[in-house]
Amino acid sequence: MTETAAPPPAAFAPPTRFAVPGRIEVDGRVAGAWQPATLTEIRRETPRASTFRLAVPGWAGHVPGQHLMLRLTAEDGYTAQRHYSLASGPDGSGHIELTLDHVRGGEVSGWFHEVARPGDRIEVRGPLSGFFAWPGDRPALLLGAGSGVVPLMSMVRHHRARGLTVPLRMLVSARGPEELIYARELGTETTPVFTRRAPDGMPVGRLSAAHLAPLLARPPAGGWEAYVCGSNSFAEHASRLLVAAGQPVERIRIERFG
Numbered sequence: 001m002t003e004t005a006a007p008p009p010a011a012f013a014p015p016t017r018f019a020v021p022g023r024i025e026v027d028g029r030v031a032g033a034w035q036p037a038t039l040t041e042i043r044r045e046t047p048r049a050s051t052f053r054l055a056v057p058g059w060a061g062h063v064p065g066q067h068l069m070l071r072l073t074a075e076d077g078y079t080a081q082r083h084y085s086l087a088s089g090p091d092g093s094g095h096i097e098l099t100l101d102h103v104r105g106g107e108v109s110g111w112f113h114e115v116a117r118p119g120d121r122i123e124v125r126g127p128l129s130g131f132f133a134w135p136g137d138r139p140a141l142l143l144g145a146g147s148g149v150v151p152l153m154s155m156v157r158h159h160r161a162r163g164l165t166v167p168l169r170m171l172v173s174a175r176g177p178e179e180l181i182y183a184r185e186l187g188t189e190t191t192p193v194f195t196r197r198a199p200d201g202m203p204v205g206r207l208s209a210a211h212l213a214p215l216l217a218r219p220p221a222g223g224w225e226a227y228v229c230g231s232n233s234f235a236e237h238a239s240r241l242l243v244a245a246g247q248p249v250e251r252i253r254i255e256r257f258g
């Protein structure tokens, strides 16, 4: 019998083609620990979406774009867990904000929209995701649809709160103006795209190459980092448009809610 030595393990070298500069390290101990959170405020954003402000005394802080895991526990011990993006910027206030769409028949979003009251206690664990995070260090092109605007708004809020000068642009798709989440807060950095009903003088239609062309024809120094968030179909559509307009695939980060 001949024995052949196993080949020596190759030294680890991150494949440069798939390297993701800017990936944020997630602390496993923080991400794995459930923490109590108390609901302090509920704000309606649209007929279907509301923002829920939570006091989380042990919150470790987050980077815009990250999300958390939330857990509801019934009196009989039954639990339900879901992921939710952080809507607030990292402001060190000991509070965080989530914005939830009311999904028809949805277990967790239904509880928040129909039952939850200030003072209610839940549990959260996070922040999670090192990939869909924007520390504010590079030009960001944000594309969102529906509640996909939530993690992108955290980036916009961070950009404003810190007075960052790095370019940031956001395109948000909504069915109509009444469904545009955070409408009152959106500024000149944002272009809304209305797919069913638009205010007078504005076109109705999907996000298209025409929306992206002016931004991608003359990218800022260093190029855009693109962040796409929404349903599976929106993520697919928006990322195809980005690639067709010349955005490098490895500089497109996608978060799917669907």
Ligand SMILES: Cc1cc2nc3c(=O)[nH]c(=O)nc-3n(C[C@H](O)[C@H](O)[C@H](O)COP(=O)(O)OP(=O)(O)OC[C@H]3O[C@@H](n4cnc5c(N)ncnc54)[C@H](O)[C@@H]3O)c2cc1C
Residues within 6 Å of the ligand: 067, 082, 083, 084, 085, 086, 099, 100, 101, 102, 103, 104, 105, 106, 107, 108, 109, 110, 147, 150, 151, 255, 256, 257, 258
């Ligand atoms: C990383 C991540 C971040 C997320 N961030 C947010 C956020 O910021 N805001 C937010 O509102 N949601 C967000 N979601 C979606 C969220 O996790 C839940 O899936 C959503 O709230 C539905 O949960 P539910 O318990 O209410 O519905 P469920 O009881 O799980 O589902 C009820 C019914 O609705 C369908 N359904 C489930 N989810 C959706 C949906 N999103 N749209 C349409 N139909 C659906 C199901 O197929 C089912 O038939 C995120 C998801 C991920 C993976």
